[in-house]
Amino acid sequence: MDDRYEGRAADHRVHALRLAQELVALCSDCSVTVATAESCTAGMVASTIAGVPGASDVLRGGAVTYVNEVKHDLLGVSQDVLDSVGAVSFACACQMAEGARHVFGSSLAVSITGFAGPGGGTAEDPVGTVYIGIASRDGSRAERCHFEGDRDDVRAAACRRACECLLSAAHELQAGGTVSFSFFGE
Secondary structure, three states, rough: OHHHOOHHHHHHHHHEEEHHHHHHHHHHHHOEEEEEEEEOOOHHHHHHOOOOOOOOOOOOEEEOOOOHHHHHHHHOOHHHHHHHOOOOOOHHEEEEEHHHHHHHOOEEEEEEEEOOOOOOOOOOOOEEEEEEEEEEEOOOEEEEEEOOOOOOHHHHHHHHHHHHHHHHHHHHHHHHHOOHHHHHHO
């Protein structure tokens, strides 16, 4: 990730709240609703959005799916994905976002799954690795991020990036009616 994600959790929280304020205003104006599916952030994105006055017009709901059984049973993440590539993966992040969009009946959904630390991680996906997924009627995509710092820093940076992704997707819906996922850098 770029330099804007270096820093302390408090800084990320301030930025995430500003993004959430913009998200709620934009989504209220264009009748877009959002939902969340969160693992390592445990509801931080939903809580940040809910902290904005008027969020009840936008936020349909959120699921904290900390364990694989809940990812599978509630969100419909396939057991094959969980067994083959694991919960911290592109495929799982996409399926979590798709599941949240379906469960909550929202226009957009964001998901977060990762290794916030201090334990966990693999050689390929060390501590600080987070996958963020976005789903809309146009499909789903995910990105792999790596955030530095302690557990609190990683979780807050992931929340901030998830709010950025939701806001970008909402702007795309407002502008053209489709989500191209261009905010993921492709």
